[in-house]
Amino acid sequence: MAQNIYDDPDFFRGYSTLPRQILGLAGAPEWPAIERLMPALAGKRVIDLGCGFGWVSRWMREQGAASVLGIDLSENMLRRARADTVDTAITYRIADLETLDLPEAAFDFAYSALTFHYIANFARLMQVIHRALTPGAGFVFTIEHPIYMAADHPGWMADLDGRKIWPVNGYAMEGERRTNWFAEGVIKYHRTMATTLNAVIGAGFVIERLDEFAPSDRQIAEMPELAEERERPMLLLVRARRDP
Amino acid sequence: MAQNIYDDPDFFRGYSTLPRQILGLAGAPEWPAIERLMPALAGKRVIDLGCGFGWVSRWMREQGAASVLGIDLSENMLRRARADTVDTAITYRIADLETLDLPEAAFDFAYSALTFHYIANFARLMQVIHRALTPGAGFVFTIEHPIYMAADHPGWMADLDGRKIWPVNGYAMEGERRTNWFAEGVIKYHRTMATTLNAVIGAGFVIERLDEFAPSDRQIAEMPELAEERERPMLLLVRARRDP
Numbered sequence: 073m074a075q076n077i078y079d080d081p082d083f084f085r086g087y088s089t090l091p092r093q094i095l096g097l098a099g100a101p102e103w104p105a106i107e108r109l110m111p112a113l114a115g116k117r118v119i120d121l122g123c124g125f126g127w128v129s130r131w132m133r134e135q136g137a138a139s140v141l142g143i144d145l146s147e148n149m150l151r152r153a154r155a156d157t158v159d160t161a162i163t164y165r166i167a168d169l170e171t172l173d174l175p176e177a178a179f180d181f182a183y184s185a186l187t188f189h190y191i192a193n194f195a196r197l198m199q200v201i202h203r204a205l206t207p208g209a210g211f212v213f214t215i216e217h218p219i220y221m222a223a224d225h226p227g228w229m230a231d232l233d234g235r236k237i238w239p240v241n242g243y244a245m246e247g248e249r250r251t252n253w254f255a256e257g258v259i260k261y262h263r264t265m266a267t268t269l270n271a272v273i274g275a276g277f278v279i280e281r282l283d284e285f286a287p288s289d290r291q292i293a294e295m296p297e298l299a300e301e302r303e304r305p306m307l308l309l310v311r312a313r314r315d316p
Numbered sequence: 317m318a319q320n321i322y323d324d325p326d327f328f329r330g331y332s333t334l335p336r337q338i339l340g341l342a343g344a345p346e347w348p349a350i351e352r353l354m355p356a357l358a359g360k361r362v363i364d365l366g367c368g369f370g371w372v373s374r375w376m377r378e379q380g381a382a383s384v385l386g387i388d389l390s391e392n393m394l395r396r397a398r399a400d401t402v403d404t405a406i407t408y409r410i411a412d413l414e415t416l417d418l419p420e421a422a423f424d425f426a427y428s429a430l431t432f433h434y435i436a437n438f439a440r441l442m443q444v445i446h447r448a449l450t451p452g453a454g455f456v457f458t459i460e461h462p463i464y465m466a467a468d469h470p471g472w473m474a475d476l477d478g479r480k481i482w483p484v485n486g487y488a489m490e491g492e493r494r495t496n497w498f499a500e501g502v503i504k505y506h507r508t509m510a511t512t513l514n515a516v517i518g519a520g521f522v523i524e525r526l527d528e529f530a531p532s533d534r535q536i537a538e539m540p541e542l543a544e545e546r547e548r549p550m551l552l553l554v555r556a557r558r559d560p
Contacts, residue, residue, distance in 0.1 A: 235485060237483035237484060239473070270526060273525065284508050303486060
């Protein structure tokens with residue numbers, strides 16, 4: 073089963089202080105780029121894989137989704153998601169995406185944010201999602217970018233001019249990466265860009281659009297520390313479609 | 317028009333000493349990965365964009381292609397391609413891919429190796445190739461990887477353990493990159509992975525498979541200096557298909 077770091081009390085306390093957990097979508101600088109990838113949701117049955125506090129689950133209902141099923145591994149996350157949600161067309165369920173099973177053709181759109189890099193068996197999960205979607209259904213997900221995750225020591229360095237560089241090594245060596253992020257030994261799984269997208273295609277999806285999130289001039293004016301996200305790709309956003 | 321560095325005498329002299337120019341396909345470590353992406357070629361009319369000395373043009377005829385049109389900007393390259401080719405079903409033509417025009421639906425397969433990163437207007441070129449292909453036709457190309465090209469100073473550095481790292485900066489800042497490679501001021505164009513693949517999709521292709529070339533154990537045993545290509549992605553290989 074996937075590591076359930078979100079139910080580690082220290083991790084959860086730290087994680088809950090992130091702007092995106094306090095402000096919701098307004099605290100996630102990549103949200104405008106995600107929103108541009110989103111299809112019309114009116115009347116659609118939607119699944120939100122790794123829904124966390126349910127910010128996007130609720131947003132999708134506001135866009136007219138008929139129903140939203142939010143899935144997460146963490147009791148902490150879902151307790152707050154339930155407390156923050158009054159809409160009865162949104163349901164939350166605890167499940168491990170490593171072993172998840174879903175009914176066939178039960179959803180018209182699948183969404184996942186910053187979750188799949190915790191999953192060891194990504195190809196299996198793509199097949200499960202593909203089977204759970206109706207023909208032609210959309211699928212939008214975000215992950216930490218493979219270039220952000222690959223290195224032994226993923227932290228800024230400086231080049232000979234003193235300009236920031238992001239270090240890359242071990243890129244072709246896929247598998248577990250342990251980092252310290254609000255807790256020691258948070259486990260993520262590095263896969264190359266090719267492995268990631270080939271798994272999506274191999275499950276029967278068509279890649280429709282990619283985005284690697286870079287902040288706009290306006291975002292940098294409002295939050296100058298975001299400028300460093302033009303130096304490296306930190307996030308990968310994918311819009312795909314289930315074959316008809 | 318694209319910079320014609322291959323007709324610079326110093327560049328051409330240096331470039332001609334590369335193993336891949338002396339040994340042909342056997343001197344290109346990524347060739348086995350390219351070969352795995354290649355479709356059956358028997359009876360197909362093929363175009364080879366940036367054909368250089370014609371190594372792959374000749375290989376495609378050996379695989380049964382009905383005809384091959386090799387295109388290159390460099391007179392030096394095509395002079396040797398013609399001298400090395402006796403097969404009259406292969407023709408070579410000088411043209412600039414920045415302004416190339418091709419007849420509609422004239423080819424059943426398009427190939428290009430390590431050429432498109434010299435092209436400023438990549439989206440236009442994708443449209444030209446799409447229009448020149450028959451419905452359902454295959455398209456395989458390789459480019460220098462965006463991660464390899466992005467940085468101000470694209471050269472190995474060391475991390476705090478002394479392990480090699482490849483530096484990345486300026487990733488989201490697309491456009492011209494000048495490097496010194498056999499000559500001063502060789503001009504390439506950096507585009508992100510997303511921009512590259514979105515241009516392919518936007519022209520009407522379906523992405524079928526990606527590869528970022530990493531050497532096999534056997535390749536490293538035969539040529540230990542290749543091991544560093546597991547640390548960084550140096551090449552991007554794409555197999556796409558024109559929509560039917």
